[in-house]
Amino acid sequence: MSEKYPVDPAFAEKARIRKDDYERLYTESVRDPEGFWKRMSERLDWIVPPTRIKDVSFDPANLHIRWYEDGQLNVAANCLDRHLDTRGDKTAIIFEGDDPGETRRITYRELHAEVCRFANTLKNLGITKGDRVAIYLPMIPEAAVAMLACARIGAIHSVVFGGFSPESLASRIADSKAKLVITADEGTRGGKKIPLKANVDESLTKPNTNSVETVIVVRRTGGAIHMQSPRDRWYHTVMEGQSAHCPAEPMNAEDPLFTLYTSGSTGQPKGVLHTSGGYLVYTSLTHELAFDLREDDVYWCTADVGWITGHSYVVYGPLANGATVVMFDGVPHYPDYSRFWQVVDKHQVTLFYTAPTAIRALMREGDGPVKATSRKSLRVLGTVGEPINPEAWKWYHEVVGDSRVPIVDTWWQTETGGFMITPLPGAVDLKPGSATLPFFGVVPAVVDADGKPLEGEASGNLVITDSWPGQMRTVYGDHQRFIDTYFKTYPGNYFTGDGVRRDADGYYWITGRVDDVINVSGHRIGTAEVESALVAHPKVAEAAVVGCPHEIKGQGIYAFVTLNAGESGSDELRKELIASVRKDIGALAAPDHLQWAPGLPKTRSGKIMRRILRKIAENQPDQLGDISTLADPGVVKSLVEERLVKA
Ligand code: 6R9
Numbered sequence: 001m002s003e004k005y006p007v008d009p010a011f012a013e014k015a016r017i018r019k020d021d022y023e024r025l026y027t028e029s030v031r032d033p034e035g036f037w038k039r040m041s042e043r044l045d046w047i048v049p050p051t052r053i054k055d056v057s058f059d060p061a062n063l064h065i066r067w068y069e070d071g072q073l074n075v076a077a078n079c080l081d082r083h084l085d086t087r088g089d090k091t092a093i094i095f096e097g098d099d100p101g102e103t104r105r106i107t108y109r110e111l112h113a114e115v116c117r118f119a120n121t122l123k124n125l126g127i128t129k130g131d132r133v134a135i136y137l138p139m140i141p142e143a144a145v146a147m148l149a150c151a152r153i154g155a156i157h158s159v160v161f162g163g164f165s166p167e168s169l170a171s172r173i174a175d176s177k178a179k180l181v182i183t184a185d186e187g188t189r190g191g192k193k194i195p196l197k198a199n200v201d202e203s204l205t206k207p208n209t210n211s212v213e214t215v216i217v218v219r220r221t222g223g224a225i226h227m228q229s230p231r232d233r234w235y236h237t238v239m240e241g242q243s244a245h246c247p248a249e250p251m252n253a254e255d256p257l258f259t260l261y262t263s264g265s266t267g268q269p270k271g272v273l274h275t276s277g278g279y280l281v282y283t284s285l286t287h288e289l290a291f292d293l294r295e296d297d298v299y300w301c302t303a304d305v306g307w308i309t310g311h312s313y314v315v316y317g318p319l320a321n322g323a324t325v326v327m328f329d330g331v332p333h334y335p336d337y338s339r340f341w342q343v344v345d346k347h348q349v350t351l352f353y354t355a356p357t358a359i360r361a362l363m364r365e366g367d368g369p370v371k372a373t374s375r376k377s378l379r380v381l382g383t384v385g386e387p388i389n390p391e392a393w394k395w396y397h398e399v400v401g402d403s404r405v406p407i408v409d410t411w412w413q414t415e416t417g418g419f420m421i422t423p424l425p426g427a428v429d430l431k432p433g434s435a436t437l438p439f440f441g442v443v444p445a446v447v448d449a450d451g452k453p454l455e456g457e458a459s460g461n462l463v464i465t466d467s468w469p470g471q472m473r474t475v476y477g478d479h480q481r482f483i484d485t486y487f488k489t490y491p492g493n494y495f496t497g498d499g500v501r502r503d504a505d506g507y508y509w510i511t512g513r514v515d516d517v518i519n520v521s522g523h524r525i526g527t528a529e530v531e532s533a534l535v536a537h538p539k540v541a542e543a544a545v546v547g548c549p550h551e552i553k554g555q556g557i558y559a560f561v562t563l564n565a566g567e568s569g570s571d572e573l574r575k576e577l578i579a580s581v582r583k584d585i586g587a588l589a590a591p592d593h594l595q596w597a598p599g600l601p602k603t604r605s606g607k608i609m610r611r612i613l614r615k616i617a618e619n620q621p622d623q624l625g626d627i628s629t630l631a632d633p634g635v636v637k638s639l640v641e642e643r644l645v646k647a
Pocket of ligand 1: 262383384385387388410411412414415435496497510512513522523524
């Protein structure tokens with residue numbers, strides 16, 4: 001029996017949603033989704049309000065997902081223009097740089113003007129509705145400006161995390177056929193420089209990137225870079241003389257807003273496509289209710305805009321709600337381990353949202369750096385990205401939140417657009433490690449390996465049985481892959497790729513990915529991507545990659561590598577291979593362990609048995625299970641022996 005942390009009655013008293021509201025609205029939302037989501041759509045400003053609310057089939061043979069399909073709106077106008085009368089002078093963005101001396105406040109009026117000027121810039125450079133624009137920027141306000149400017153004119157943005165390599169950037173540019181890239185000269189992280197523009201230059205020498213006509217460069221550090229005329233243009237130059245007036249393009253609710261690439265169990269990352277109306281209804285509503293948002297809140301989500309959390313809960317949800325958002329371009333440990341809490345005090349942050357990996361890294365430094373700060377302003381704490389272990393949850397609650405502040409553990413995915421399973425802090429009692437109960441309109445189910453729904457207390461795979469407005473609509477350029485990935489495994493359901501346990505109270509406990517995706521520090525890495533980077537090395541014959549427990553990152557990457565005949569594994573070669581993955585994909589994909597494997601455990605049909613490799617990586621050789629179906633069971637013995645030496 002796990003512990004319960006009941007809702008604080010004083011919090012509930014002022015909360016937007018209390019226990020009885022939650023129960024009533026949840027029942028209504030699943031009994032009458034059309035009525036519920038029609039009402040919720042009224043939170044936005046529509047140019048043409050929708051009358052057709054939901055048109056969905058999860059049948060793989062006839063798959064379609066449409067929300068508000070006859071409605072028209074503009075997402076940027078909803079995030080900016082409609083606030084100008086009432087919130088024009090309210091701070092939209094508080095920018096906090098990597099260097100604690102750097103702070104900038106931008107009002108809604110100023111942000112609106114900057115977005116309009118940049119939207120006009122894009123138009124002058126030939127960008128029109130439906131064109132793709134790649135954004136490869138640090139966590140600076142210009143990233144939000146670029147996203148909103150695209151939304152304003154109907155261009156589809158594709159943000160690429162600044163930690164990704166030129167190779168990864170190139171493959172995303174090639175897949176989306178982007179016409180324009182927005183970057184900065186350099187980024188800074190923990191005092192170190194990141195050569196963003198040089199990475200763009202390198203990526204544009206790779207195949208299939210010649211769709212790019214223009215590169216816009218924000219001057220961030222002033223570091224030396226190469227500007228190639230006429231392709232490369234400075235942001236401050238192209239913005240000169242642009243009008244701060246730019247009409248917002250009327251967009252259909254189902255017009256694409258953005259694509260964001262995410263790793264799956266097979267092949268290259270896929271471009272998850274989100275559309276306009278449903279996405280904004282869903283992200284703004286979930287943001288408002290899960291954080292119990294009030295007008296004077298100062299909200300800080302530490303995620304980078306390169307991830308879905310940065311899209312939905314740094315930019316679109318909060319700005320649609322007219323919130324004050326902190327944008328942080330730094331890291332938790334720079335200049336020291338107190339930084340998060342110093343920023344909380346400095347800007348009087350009330351709502352704080354981060355990842356379990358950051359919490360664990362800070363927890364390891366002890367309570368001192370936290371206790372050195374006040375944190376009195378905090379009202380709600382949130383976590384996202386991976387299951388949070390109860391020890392880290394309790395530390396977050398007791399030390400960071402002084403046992404006073406509720407924690408919302410929000411389970412969701414790039415594909416879901418917004419929160420799916422999350423407590424509402426005034427309504428739902430908490431259990432450390434559980435994402436608790438579904439959000440309005442979300443119907444989760446636990447199924448066994450054959451797809452049979454399991455009732456009551458159960459463990460199995462997590463599926464969602466019906467659509468919600470924030471759901472992704474397709475894989476960019478590959479609709480069949482969308483159907484195959486999410487709707488074929490358990491026909492009639494959306495398959496999340498996660499394992500789950502539902503307890504006797506109906507609470508959901510996400511147990512992690514059940515597919516070949518590794519969750520490293522809350523970031524998804526496909527085993528196939530790492531393997532293909534490893535086998536690209538001339539000395540490597542074969543590679544198999546699995547996740548293994550990691551104290552800070554949650555999961556680490558464990559690679560088994562078979563070398564070509566005649567090659568032998570040395571420490572230098574190990575370093576070289578790890579470096580080549582880093583170069584190919586980015587630092588976040590670099591293996592933590594690399595074990596030489598004379599052979600890999602395979603079935604007689606040649607399929608690598610990852611289940612067995614996982615147990616070896618976890619150092620649980622007594623739990624290998626049945627290995628009798630292997631082509632050569634002897635392989636396992638040698639891998640286990642090697643593991644015991646290397647562990
Ligand atoms: C938002 C985001 C999605 C995967 C998801 C799951 C894991 C995210 C979680 C969580 C347990 C939580 N995940 N939040 N697991 N509890 N609160 O992280 O999107 O990068 O697409 O990752 O992350 O495994 O399937 P994304």
